[in-house]
Amino acid sequence: MASLKNIVGGELKGYTELLQDARQEALNRMIDQAKQLGANAVVNVRFSTSSVAQGAAELYVYGTAVRLG
Amino acid sequence: MFDSISIVIFGVLFIVGYLAGTINEKRHYKSIKKREEKLLSLPAISMKRLESSDGITKSELVSESVVVSIDYFKRALAILKVLIGGSVGPYESLIDRARREAVLRMKESAPGAAIIINVRVETSTIGNAANSKGAVGSVEALAYGTAVWK
Numbered sequence: 001m002a003s004l005k006n007i008v009g010g011e012l013k014g015y016t017e018l019l020q021d022a023r024q025e026a027l028n029r030m031i032d033q034a035k036q037l038g039a040n041a042v043v044n045v046r047f048s049t050s051s052v053a054q055g056a057a058e059l060y061v062y063g064t065a066v067r068l069g
Numbered sequence: 070m071f072d073s074i075s076i077v078i079f080g081v082l083f084i085v086g087y088l089a090g091t092i093n094e095k096r097h098y099k100s101i102k103k104r105e106e107k108l109l110s111l112p113a114i115s116m117k118r119l120e121s122s123d124g125i126t127k128s129e130l131v132s133e134s135v136v137v138s139i140d141y142f143k144r145a146l147a148i149l150k151v152l153i154g155g156s157v158g159p160y161e162s163l164i165d166r167a168r169r170e171a172v173l174r175m176k177e178s179a180p181g182a183a184i185i186i187n188v189r190v191e192t193s194t195i196g197n198a199a200n201s202k203g204a205v206g207s208v209e210a211l212a213y214g215t216a217v218w219k
Contacts, residue, residue, distance in 0.1 A: 050193070
């Protein structure tokens with residue numbers, strides 16, 4: 001499907017969904033980590049992507065865990 | 070014999086890529102412009118904070134992304150461009166489309182918001198370099214920020 005789209009161009013919906021799922025997973029892990037640290041909010045969140053190997057990408061989410069209140 | 074077949078295949082892909090890619094891009098730009106006009110009332114700015122925090126009812130992280138692929142014709146054109154140097158036009162429009170689409174989707178994911186602050190746009194290539202053989206020539210654009218409701 002992706003190779004067909006490579007001929008005609010346009011959005012690769014499968015890839016969009018795949019990356020969104022992966023990013024959500026990274027976000028969830030960050031939130032879990034923040035909870036473990038006793039935080040109740042994460043501020044200044046940044047997303048970053050890097051291609052690790054052929055056909056694989058790393059989705060990296062980081063921020064500052066804080067306790068408000 | 071074998072060579073003439075591969076030339077024919079290249080020619081067919083070249084033409085199909087040109088026609089479908091051009092139609093695709095025109096349609097995409099039309100939709101982008103229409104939606105941008107519709108969402109003008111929701112500004113997305115890169116500033117970190119608002120002047121005052123009065124009346125804010127809710128704020129939330131919003132992020133949306135899109136992966137756009139280049140077509141066969143543009144890729145062939147880009148390879149030629151790399152040989153002679155200069156700005157690579159075919160890629161510029163591809164990345165422009167991806168970024169604007171990502172920002173639009175981010176705005177659409179925050180219905181009723183007054184403003185989106187601290188917006189960042191991130192671009193990355195998926196898979197291999199876009200002009201290498203057999204690789205998926207595509208870019209991902211991710212837009213994220215803090216949506217503020219007033």
